[in-house]
Amino acid sequence: MTSNTILHAIDRFSTATGKLAAWLVMGLMLLVCAEVFKRYILNMPTAWIFDASNMLYGTSFMLCGAYTLAQNGHVRGDFLYSSMRPRTQATLDLALYIIFFLPGIIALAYAGWGYAADSWHINEHSNVTADGPPVYHFKAMIPIAGALLLLQGAAEIARCVICLKTGKWPERLEDVNEIDVVEGQLAQSEFVDEESRKIAIENAQNIDEAARQRGMGGASTL
Numbered sequence: 003m004t005s006n007t008i009l010h011a012i013d014r015f016s017t018a019t020g021k022l023a024a025w026l027v028m029g030l031m032l033l034v035c036a037e038v039f040k041r042y043i044l045n046m047p048t049a050w051i052f053d054a055s056n057m058l059y060g061t062s063f064m065l066c067g068a069y070t071l072a073q074n075g076h077v078r079g080d081f082l083y084s085s086m087r088p089r090t091q092a093t094l095d096l097a098l099y100i101i102f103f104l105p106g107i108i109a110l111a112y113a114g115w116g117y118a119a120d121s122w123h124i125n126e127h128s129n130v131t132a133d134g135p136p137v138y139h140f141k142a143m144i145p146i147a148g149a150l151l152l153l154q155g156a157a158e159i160a161r162c163v164i165c166l167k168t169g170k171w172p173e174r175l176e177d178v179n180e181i182d183v184v185e186g187q188l189a190q191s192e193f194v195d196e197e198s199r200k201i202a203i204e205n206a207q208n209i210d211e212a213a214r215q216r217g218m219g220g221a222s223t224l
Contacts, residue, residue, distance in 0.1 A: 011092040012072070017069055020069020030062070053131070053134055067147055088165050091165070093161075096166070099158060103153075107148055113144075117144060118141040161174075
């Protein structure tokens, strides 16, 4: 089993958990729509809606962290990084993972485990309302999110080590990208001919323009 096979397996696992957690957004949307109908049409507001929406959004946010890391999608203040050589990038990334990422995420997983265990032990419920919903299952997401981030973080550290040895970044499994990201990648790609690149960029721009027109049409109707 090669190192790329292991790295891709971790990427697939992180991607699968992120996509699974993303469905919670649909549940959150349905929950909020139902509450708006009950509150403003039936005049029957639900006391625990604030807690439930926080738990759904918080769970989605935490469990998608490893997916975002696997897709290299976390926010980066890129002033000099993109102009660096791969080995310099890997050195910088490795130092930051060791100094900041590992201590922080290990602390999150360790403290979150005790935090969640105490919550399950006392059968904790929310105190925002008199009859608040249970929150112990939500707090269990803290150590789980920490463990997922540690697993993907180990893959990212391994990528840094491989890059330091070979001078090239290992291949990364990619998921969907926004149109402007695809356009930029195609413009810089060295592996497609000029005609194909122009056609792909033109198609991406057409899709972007069509989306903009739909947005303007929707705004004018309002």
